[in-house]
Amino acid sequence: MPNTVHKVLVHGCEIIDAFYTNKDLMRFLLLTSDPFISSKRKVSSKKYKKCNEAVQNYL
Numbered sequence: 001m002p003n004t005v006h007k008v009l010v011h012g013c014e015i016i017d018a019f020y021t022n023k024d025l026m027r028f029l030l031l032t033s034d035p036f037i038s039s040k041r042k043v044s045s046k047k048y049k050k051c052n053e054a055v056q057n058y059l
């Protein structure tokens, strides 16, 4: 599964919570889906909260 698709499907609710506009969200996804840029990022130790049950059922 491509990295961007994985992030949207698995971590979509956390990503949407962290950004305010679709423009911010698209910029974040474009940056993090670039293999070169992703290889330069430090891995975050941030813990994500779980999606609510309705979102999990939808996915």
Ligand SMILES: [Zn+2]
Pocket (backbone or CB within 6 Å): 006, 007, 010, 011
């Ligand atoms: Zn993941």
